[in-house]
Amino acid sequence: MKRFLSLALCASLAILSACNKSPESGSSNASGGKKLTIALMPKSKGNAYFISCKAGADEAAKELNVDLLFDGPTDPDPAKQNEIIENWTTLGVDVIAAACENKEGISTALKKARSKGIKVVTYDSDANPDARDFFVNQATPEGIAETLMDEAARLTDSEGEFAIITASLTAANMNEWRKHIEARLAEKYPKMKLVDTKPCDDLKDKAQAEATNLMSAYPNLKLIMAICSPAVPGAAEAVKQAGKTGAVKVIGLGLPSENRKYVHEGVTQSVVLWKTKDLGYLTIHAAADLANGQLKPGAKEYNAGRLGTLKIEGDSIVLGKPFIFNKDNIDQFDF
Amino acid sequence: MQKYSRELSVAIVLALLLLVMAVAAPAFYDPQPLLSRLAREAPTLIVACGVALVMVAREIDISIGSIFALCGVCAGLLAGSGWPLIAVFGAVVVLGAVLGAMNGALVAGLRLPSIVVTLATMVILREGLRWKQQGAFINLPDAWQWFGLSQRGGQWALIAGALIILAVLAWASRHLAGGRFLYAVGSNAEAARLAGLRPRWITLAVFVFMGALAGLAALLNVVQSPQVDPKSGTGLELKAIAAAVVGGVAVSGGRGNLWGVFVGVLLLACINPALTYLHVEAYWEKAIQGAIILLAVIFDGLRNRRATN
Amino acid sequence: MAASGNTNQRRHAIGEFLFRHETILLLVLVAEWFYFNSVGRRFGTLDNTFEIMRHSAEIGLLALVMTPIILTGGIDLSVGSLLGLCAILFGKLWRDVGMSLPVAAVCTLLIGALAGGLNAVLIARLRLPALIVTLGTYSLFRGLAEAITRGVDTFTNFPDSFLALGQQHFAGLPTQVWFFLVVTIAIWLLVHRTTFGRSLRAIGFSPEGARYAGLPVERRIAQAYILAGVVSALAAIIYTARLGQAKADAGTGYELFAITAVVLGGTSIFGGIGTVHGTLFGVAAIAVLDNGLVHARQPREMAGMLTGVLLLAALGAGALPKLLAKLRAPRHSSAPPS
Structure with missing residues (x-):
């Protein structure tokens, strides 16, 4: 009986591993290739706002040919965010882009990631300034x-x-x-x-x-x-x-x-x-360029692909002002 | 008297609360918000009745919030693809029943503890739904809201529907064989078996019934607004179980009365709005809610103690 | 420990069941480990193993202390909320009252004991059902935490010497793991090597029977809940040190994780049966799954779903042999079906 059960377990894990092969095979992880891995964290999963950001992130990832990991806690929980960031650090991604539920809670983990040579970008909501390289600022x-x-x-x-x-x-x-x-x-x-x-x-x-x-x-x-x-x-x-x-x-x-x-x-x-798709796009674009060395601390301007040239204030890349949707313009937007 | 002491003490707390509201904030009884509030609680009442019956049979079901959410999303998707109301109604109730049957099969068939089984199905269904739906709202066709009735008509229909279900179940659980079997099994499954009942079939049946009720409740929730939130029903299990237990249903099975559950649902449904009307800051909401739940049962505990001494 | 042949036999049978359940769990753990190790390049490193331990310390503590409660046939839904309340009170005592950190920590533990005491009084003295009492305090404790901080106030800027408790290593292991080990050993000894532990089981099997046998049922139950309060407070301090902040939402939902780990570890929700090491395996199985799925680049939702599946599989595995035996029985015997 016991043997049967362990066999069944191994079999199910094997099936899982088979399912897993497809996303894994394309990654640079095992081969040590040049393709960048960028980990993007929303405040919580299953949130329409962040799904819309991810659509833009996917677009940028495709354009720049980078691997995109998208994951976060299922409910907004600073402890869980902290934990996933640390797991990514151990996993060895190249850049982490995070929307922070809570400044203090996540900053310790982000600092640790930076000390291991991982570039850190925050978007949507910022961490402590010493815990990240740039903040993609859609609106203060x-x-x-x-x-x-x-x-x-x-x-x-x-x-x-x-x-x-x-x-x-x-x-x-x-x-x-x-x-x-x-x-x-x-x-x-x-x-x-x-x-x-x-x-x-x-x-x-x-x-x-x-x-x-x-x-x-x-x-x-x-x-x-x-x-x-x-x-x-x-x-x-x-x-x-x-x-x-x-x-x-x-x-x-x-x-x-x-x-x-x-x-x-x-x-x-x-x-x-704000234009959530653009926010996701810009975040991934900046993250990739940060890792490539094309975006350096102290830069005053940033050329973000289809978004054109954007201003950098201090260490935040400014996407633009929040946008007001009303009766007249709401039909022009599809997100 | 002693038999209904919990129900009585909860009813007293509720009456006190309603009295306070009548004096301090009569706007609490304005017809439009009152009707809206009651219509909103109609699904909760149905789910609470279901879970009370499950608890009478000495089981528990904490997956109802997830079943509720899943059924709501399915109702939205089917309605969006043009199914008529009656067909969606059938489909959702059947889906709920099937999910309930899954719980029931694991509990009755494998004799696993129901709290663990439904804890597992709760997370599996909720996370699965999150994975699939990613939090996106589902738009319903316009004709769907309030079953195509006027708003007021729809709200009355919802409330009436929930009350009819409550009344029928309350009567049936006392006077029909099937209802009394639940109490028999919940009091002592072995004795029930020796008396010629089949406890495991009854357990299975009560889970199937619970699932169907959760599906029905989901539908009654969906028609109240033009969009379906896939997260709806989060925490519904705790609300329903709290209402049932506050209303006098014993966690250890075999005891409970659906009218008591009704009082429990009303009490819990009144606390939050009451605080808004009394202009209490929201920071205190959870604390007061917890305190009132404790108060309602402490009353009962103290009386029992005095009675036994 | 020796008893008559009859009870020995019964104990043997129960022991075998537990052994079987824990073997299954251990197999699951090993299988998880090997699988994730083959998928994730850095999963099997010592660093990552430490990370897993570090992250599961708080939920692990709550699960450990939930075990004796569930052994008595009770449950405590308030531990996560209590963690939140203790975390902000700890911050408040330190920052606003001006206590030194060790004094604040001791006071926090006392507050935990007091809060556990509230549960204990209502459950043991007033004989109210644990489910509804702790559902009430679940709401009450979280509500107090929100009311005291108005949801906004966050306690930060703790000195590094304190943060070391949650973020640094001591003698080779992450600091909080030492606390976790001490609590584990203490609770293991308490449950498995003392009359206290045995009386908890007796109460779980039959409270009336235990009372007739002369056990102080009320006091034992009360002690289990007070212990849960104290350890929740300890978990709150460790949580604060790990995150570097204390806020009213700390520990939201942790009670469910803890209960899941305990029942996954083979403790019967009806009381009487269960072990502390089973709980430990349960915590480990969930923590490894959680961590491993990140290394396998699977979405977070998967962790929840697989935990549910694991729970069903582990329990089903225990129930299956009995069921099969039952199905087979009528075929071989000529006894009339009952």
């Missing part, structure tokens, strides 16, 4: 927060109550945005009031429930600001069901594809995001 936290807050003020004539729906109370980058949103609010819009901030656990259904309650608990609510992508359509659906289309405005950070319907119906006024 201040930039995102100010764009959102200014947009909110524009839609409400700079007065009235609004509420925020976030992914979780501990999500590091959203907390950063909230900090800057509140700073901007205090500084420029004294007549506006942030009445409540609710977490939605990154679930659309929960965001919908929270928005429903918020609107009735705060009858003077003018606007809901959803700063994680599933919350934008969730909040919009709640507003629509409450029959408050237009009376309670919805803005947020999210993908055009998930919000197109609500933007056309006038429930959601505007969605803020």
Whole structure:
């Protein structure tokens, strides 16, 4: 019996190894060839935003003929990110490109990778400056927060109550945005009031429930600001069901594809995001050039393939400003 | 009296909460948000009823959140490819039942502990779905929302549907042979076997039934919005089990009443909105939720202690 | 330890089952190792082995301490949340209260004991089901952590001497592995070599029986939960040192990993049966799988799916022989089917 079982186990592992042969055979790993291996980490797997980044990353990888490894924790977890980075370090990839859930948590692992000669790029959200070579900056936290807050003020004539729906109370980058949103609010819009901030656990259904309650608990609510992508359509659906289309405005950070319907119906006024595909493309492009020596610390400009020449500020490569999608332009974008 | 002490103490906590809301924040009872809230909880109620029956039979199922998500995604995909509502309804319930049967076969057939089996199927299904779907939303055809009814009509239909299922199951579990078999098996499987029942078939059946209910609940969730979130149902198992146990279903089997589960679902469903209406900061939400769950059972524990002393 | 022939025989039978289960698990572990070693160039290196140990220390600790609880037929869903609460309280005691790190660490362990004590009182004294009590404290502890830090406050900038605990090596091994080894040995001795351990099993088999046999059932159960609290606090300190930060989301979902490792290790979820070394193998099997899949360049989702499959396979393997024997039995005997 025992022997049968171990045989069965070995057989299943052999099958696994057979399945594995195809991606492995093309890699430079065993042969020591010249092809670069770039490891790209999202904050979490199964997140539409990062899948859209990956589409651009795939494009760049194909163009530059590099191997792309795409992996990350299944749920946003700094400890797991840290662990995967360290595993990649042991594995011996050439460049690591990471979107950091949490600055401190990941920086120790990234520093260790750098000390082993691995180049490190961060994108989407930064690590500590000494833990990476470059940061591919699609928008600073201040930039995102100010764009959102200014947009909110524009839609409400700079007065009235609004509420925020976030992914979780501990999500590091959203907390950063909230900090800057509140700073901007205090500084420029004294007549506006942030009445409540609710977490939605990154679930659309929960965001919908929270928005429903918020609107009735705060009858003077003018606007809901959803700063994680599933919350934008969730909040919009709640507003629509409450029959408050237009009376309670919805803005947020999210993908055009998930919000197109609500933007056309006038429930959601505007969605803020950058061109996620370009972000992925630029990240891989910069990572490859960093490893090839074509991108050096101290450079002032960077020629990023189809994106043309981009400015480098300090050690961050600037992709451009966040983009506001609204009724007029949303159909031009397919992600 | 003693028999229903848990149900009673939970009902008292719920009544207190509702009273506080009536005094402190009457807006809590505004019809539109109330109706929305109840419609949102209809799927939870159905799943909680199912898991309560599983627990009465002395098993547990923690894969229901994953089955729920998988069925929801399938409903979305089938609807998108033009299947009519009734066909999707059938397909999703059958899919849920098949997944439940898989759990049931492992539990009843191989006699493996159900918590372990369903822990395994929970991760396998959830990660498999994540791998396949990568978090992308699925758009539903317009005519799908609220089964093509008006919003209010659809919400009433959902609530009525869930309540009918609750009532039928509550009655059936007491008065039909099949329901009483569950209690018999859950109280003492060996005695049930000696009495001529077939405990393993009953176990299998209850898992199949649970799966079908999870599929049905997924469908009732899907029709409430024009997009399907493949992550929906995350944590549903904990919510449903907490509602069932708070509502007086014994983890050790053989005891429990679906009306108690109903009270449990209502209590858990009220806490979060209540905090919003009372303008409590969200940072306290989880702590208060935990405290209320503990409070509801401590009440009962203290009474039992006094009774035995 | 010797007893009458009858109980000896029973013990022998149980021992054989355990032996079989653990052999299977060991085979799985070896197979995993060889497979990943053949696929990943650097998988088999000593460095990587240390990495695996380093990363599994916290979940390993939680799994170890979950073992005695599950042996009594209980469960503790609150350990992951408690890890988070202890981590931020540790940070708070150090940074805001101004305690020195060792004092803060001792206080954190005490807080862990206190939190475990809350579970213990409710479960052992009030006789409430462990599942619902720890489900409540799972929410309560995490909620307190969020409320205290408002989700935002993150404790960082710990001195290097403290971070060494989580990031450096000591006497050849990653520092935290020494802690892990000490706890492992202590819990192994406790469960397998003391009357305490035997009474846990007795309670797991039959709490009523144990009570009639004169065992202090309530106290033993309470001790198991308090122990879990203390070790969760220790895991929190190690976690903080490894990541260099303490935040309210530390340890989210760890309870499920720990429970998975324990049941994979052959401990019966109904109590009474199980070993600490089984749990250790369980932790190792999951950790090696997790690490190896990165070296095999497989996506993360695969790790979750394969862990589930492994769980079913390991348990099914134990159940299969019984089932086959049963299927075969009626064919050979002339006894009428019952």
